Amino acid sequence: MTNLSYMQPPEGDEFHEEGPPTSFEGTPMARGEAVFDLRHIMHTLWRRKMIIIATSFIMTVLAILGAMQATPLYIAEAQLVVERQRERALEFRQVLQSGRLDHYTNRTEAAVLMSRGLAGKVVDELDLTNHPLFNPALAPSKPKSILQHIDLRGFVRGLIPDWVRDELRGTSSDEQVEPESYTEEELAAYFREDVIEAFLGGVDVDSSDMSRVLEISYVSPDPDFAAQAANALAEIYINETVLRKFAANARATDWLNQQVSELRQRLEASQNALEGHRRSMGFVDVKGQSSILGQQLAQLNIDLARARGTRAEADARFQQIQKLLKSEDGTESAATVLDSKLIQRLREQETSVIRQLGELKTQLRGQHPRLILKDSELGDLRQKIRREVEKITISLGNELEIAEIREATTSTEIEKIKQAIQKQNESVVTLRALESEVAANDAIYQAILGRFKETDVQDDATQQADARMISAAIPPLRPSYPRKSLIVFIAFMASTVAGIILVFLLEHLEAGFRSLPQIEQITGIPPLGITPKLRGFAMRHLRPQDAVLEKPNSMFAEAIRSIRTSIMLSARTAPKTVLITSSIPGEGKTSVSLCIARSAAVAGQRAIVVDCDMRRPSVHEELDVPNLRGLAEYLEGTVELEEIIEIDDQSGMHFITAGHNAPNPTDLLNSERMTQLIERLGQGYDLALFDTPPVLAISDALVLAKHMDKCVYVVRWGETDRAAATVGIRNLLESRSNVAGVVLSQVDVRKHSGYAYGGHGDTYSTYAKYYEG
Structure with missing residues (x-):
């Protein structure tokens, strides 16, 4: 075992916390930042340069082989200039909407040139259904190229399971789909449509908004056919414009003929209506009759004013007499008012008798015979005055009635004249309308008739094509496709980019640390x-x-x-x-x-x-x-x-x-x-x-x-x-x-x-x- 007696702490030993970070939050990985280092990128590309070189080499070689095996294609181009149409059949736009051309509508004619209808006429004209380029049965056999010997389609098909192919086709391998039966005419029509589609695949028309020139190009592996197809399409288009103008002129003539007939019938009908209306009016001079009726109406208005004045005056006198007669001394008051010589004489006699009676009363008294005689005489006079007043009152009443009748009669005559004038005005309005209709129909009829005559006498010299060929297509000497140098360059650049992408993809997929x-x-x-x-x-x-x-x-x-x-x-x-x-x-x-x-x-x-x-x-x-x-x-x-x-x-x-x-x-x-x-x-x-x-x-x-x-x-x-x-x-x-x-x-x-x-x-x-x- 080891003796630890020598283990002494060194002097000045100090623990220091400085150094690397003690938190992961500040690291680039934690912040989710992408750190870009150009030097690192270049170093990575250099390290994996073989991948880039191999990718570029393989794809470029494949592109070279593909360009070498590709069928050369030739482009022939014809140029047309589209003129303004010179149709003069009719100025009505709804009749001749036959495609007036200008620089801003060239694209429409370009679409016409690429239409299936025009292509079908080219197919029929050149008999393309029996041409080797469009009929595989007539095409000469050619040796297969290297790439054609590689059955990539069969190889890929072999990788796909049968049930997947069945799902993609929508049918099961167990189901038997019976082929449809077609007649020879139907098969020929279907084949013709396929040929039209194939022909249109080689057509391209370029139009410019700044000119009326159309560039017709056709792409084909046969340079002679490319020129033939472009020229045929241009010529048939030119012929179609002439035929279209003839057809438009014929349509205009038919339309004008029909319009002339209809307008003639319409004019005749309006003239007959006008004459019938005139006959119903009795061929009367409208202006003279209007003047007479106006004068009559004016005179009747004067007579009506007078009758109203007479009736008012008679009514006033009659009402005054009636009012006086109803008063206590009505007879005397009425006699005073009435302007009658007989009443005046009777009144004078009455005044004389009254004076005599007054004198006798001063001389005689009581029932003196002379007083009684004078009283009787006064009474007789007053009775005569009363009877005379009543006669005059009756006469005034009769005058009032006559005045009212005259006023009513005059008013009735005025209303009749007014109705006659109104009826005459209505007839005049109808007459004017009929005259205007006749004039309008006659004007339209004359205009259409004149245009019809103008169209009818147009000669064939005016029916010229609206397009002319300014440059016919000639067989090209060199193919336009494939452009081998461009294909190789694009393939090289694309493969290089693909190699670089592959390098960075591998770098991204690499899970470990490398540096x-x-x-x-x-x-x-x-x-x-x-x-x-x-x-x-x-x-x-x-x-x-x-x-x-x-x-x-x-x-x-x-x-x-x-x-x-x-x-x-x-x-x-x-x-x-x-x-x-x-x-x-x-x-x-x-x-x-x-x-x-x-x-x-x-x-x-x-x-x-x-x-x-x-x-x-x-x-x-x-x-x-x-x-x-x-x-x-x-x-x-x-x-x-x-x-x-x-x-x-x-x-x-x-x-x-x-x-x-x-x-x-x-x-x-x-x-x-x-x-x-x-x-x-x-x-x-x-x-x-x-x-x-x-x-x-x-x-x-x-x-x-x-x-x-x-x-x-x-x-x-x-x-x-x-x-x-x-x-x-x-x-x-x-x-x-x-x-x-x-x-x-x-x-x-x-x-x-x-x-x-x-x-x-x-x-x-x-x-x-x-x-x-």
């Missing part, structure tokens, strides 16, 4: 270094912890010293207690612990390794010593510390094995005795390394990490999953551990140099001549 900068970029934790994989005949048979001693000048030994130096410099004061852990088993944390401890011991430091993995202990196996008593027994209190510390004979390193398989290792590691052990080893050694179980497997490492000066996280090159590593580091940081950095273990230095530009791997590869073994 130290990558570790820091993803986790935010600084890398401490790498442990190279032992290569070569001299190193391959050695274990890592032995290579440190037997090959002290090797690349591996120098890498271990570099890691130990990085740990020492991770804080202002060199850490004494360091925890070594990883994400999963097999990442090399035990080898890293032993290598660092042996390297420190050889350098003269007091170093010790404690195997804290009591479930799967490995330190004793790596050092080829028995695991009799160790950490478990000490934590259980059955042995003392001096009894479990052992010394490595080759390096002088101290170590403590895990001991027996304790039933409760987590509780033991979390005990007060373990905390005291960490403090004692930190005080007694320059470097105490604690080899713990993986972080993701169990929580033993998290229990110990908070008591350590520093923690080192080991990840295996290209093997440790990035997500697993980031989760493990996050767990350490969240447990308030002080993580010094990450060690990338078992690195293939040659491959790593392609990833670690400017890093440790790049340095080791560059300066390999300085190392032995």
Whole structure:
């Protein structure tokens, strides 16, 4: 056993918390940030350049083969200029909507040129149903090319199960679909439609909004046929425009003929209606009759005014007499009012008799006969006056009645005249309407008749085509497709881009860490270094912890010293207690612990390794010593510390094995005795390394990490999953551990140099001549 009397705490020893981050929140991975490094991108492309080269080479070669095997196609072009239409049959747009052309409607004529109807006439004109280019039965047999010998379609079809093909077809393999029977005429019609479709596939018409020129091009593997098809399409289009104008002129003539007949009938009907209306009016001069009726109406209005005046005057006199007669002295009052000579004479006689009677009364008294005679005479006179008043009153009543009758008669005559005038006005309105209708129908009839005569006398010279060919198509000398150089260039560029995409896809799918900068970029934790994989005949048979001693000048030994130096410099004061852990088993944390401890011991430091993995202990196996008593027994209190510390004979390193398989290792590691052990080893050694179980497997490492000066996280090159590593580091940081950095273990230095530009791997590869073994 080892005597611990020399284990004294070094002077000035101080634990400092500065170093890497103690929280995962600030790392790029936690923030979800994408870090772009142009140098890294270029380095990645250079490292995987063979993938890009292979992809570009294969796709470019395939493109070259495809271009060489492609059927050459020739394009022949004819040019037409479309003139304004000169149809003059009729100016009514609804009659001749035959396609007046201008620069802004050239696209319409382009669509006409590419229509199935026009294509069908070309097919019939050139008898394309019997042409080898469109009838496979007439095509000459050609030897198959290299690509045609490869039955890719059959190969792909063989990969698809039968039930999938049945589902895509919509029928089951068990169902028998009987072929439909067609007549020869129907088959010929269907084949003609297929030929039209194939012919239109080679037609292209280009129209410009700034001119009336149409460019007709046709694509065909036969240059002569390409020119023939373009010219035929142009010529048939020109002929169609002439036929269309003749047809439009014929339609206009028929329409005009029909309109002339209808308008003639309409004019005759309106004229007959006008004459019938005139006959109903008795051919009377409307203006003269209107003047007579107006004069009569004016005179009757004057007579009516007079009759009303006479009737009013008679009515006033009659009403006055009636009123006077009803009074007490009505007769005398009425007699006074009435202007009658007889009444005046009677009144004078009455006045004379009254005067005589007054004189007699002054002379005679009583019933003198002369008084009685005078009284009787006075009475007779008054009786005569009364009778005369009554006669005049009756006469006034008769006059009033006559005046009323005259007034009523005059009013009746006026109403008759008014009705006659109104009837005459209505007849005049009807007459004017009929006259206007006759005039309008006559004007339309004359206009249509004149246009009909003009159309009828147009000669054939005016029926010219609205399009003319300004450039006929000629057979091209060189094929327009395939453009081999362009195809190869596009294939090369596309394949290069595809190769670059494939490179970054592979990089993205790669789950492990390949370089130290990558570790820091993803986790935010600084890398401490790498442990190279032992290569070569001299190193391959050695274990890592032995290579440190037997090959002290090797690349591996120098890498271990570099890691130990990085740990020492991770804080202002060199850490004494360091925890070594990883994400999963097999990442090399035990080898890293032993290598660092042996390297420190050889350098003269007091170093010790404690195997804290009591479930799967490995330190004793790596050092080829028995695991009799160790950490478990000490934590259980059955042995003392001096009894479990052992010394490595080759390096002088101290170590403590895990001991027996304790039933409760987590509780033991979390005990007060373990905390005291960490403090004692930190005080007694320059470097105490604690080899713990993986972080993701169990929580033993998290229990110990908070008591350590520093923690080192080991990840295996290209093997440790990035997500697993980031989760493990996050767990350490969240447990308030002080993580010094990450060690990338078992690195293939040659491959790593392609990833670690400017890093440790790049340095080791560059300066390999300085190392032995």
